[in-house]
Amino acid sequence: MKKTDVLVKWTGKKQFIGTDSGKHSIVISSHDEANNTGMSPSQLLLLSLASCSAYDVVGILQKKRLQLDGLEITIRGEQEPDPPWPYRQIHLKYVLRGADLTEKAVEQAIVLSMTKYCSVAATVSGIADVTHEFEILG
Secondary structure, three states: OOOOOOEEEEEEOOEEEEEOOOOOEEEEEOOOOOOOOOEOHHHHHHHHHHHHHHHHHHHHHHHOOOOOOEEEEEEEEEEOOOOOOOEEEEEEEEEEEOOOOOHHHHHHHHHHHHHHHOHHHHHHOOOOEEEEEEEEEO
16 A cells, blocks of 8 residues: 655644655645635645546556647535535536547546546545536647
8 A cells, every 4th residue: 555644834823834655745724814824725735636536637648649639627616605615515626738638538538537647636536526528629
C-alpha cells in the first residue's frame, strides 16, 4: 500500500498552511472577514478532484497523440445544508481546445480518469454523485 504524508500547520485564527510531501505549500482558511486569505478546505476538495482528472485527461490524450491546446474544468459542488456538509452532487464541465480532438477520444479519456485513474474521484464517488460534460472548441 502506498503511503503519503502531508502536513497542516495552524498559523492563527482559522488559517493554516498545508504542505505536501514535495514541500509545496498552500494557504487554507475559512472564508469569513478575519480569515479570507486562503482556500477553503471543502473547495480545495473540488479543486483536487478537477486537477486530478485534468492530469489524467491530458496524459491520456497525449498518449493518443491528439493535439490538446487548452483545458479548463469548471466544477460545481452541492453540499448538504447541515454539518458535516458533505458534497452530494459534484459536476465537472470540461472545455477543451484542440484541432484534432474527437468526442469519442475526449469522452473515453474523461471516463478512464473518473473510473480508473483519479484517486480523488475514487474517494469521493462513494459519497457524492459525480457527473460530467464536455465541450470541444476547434
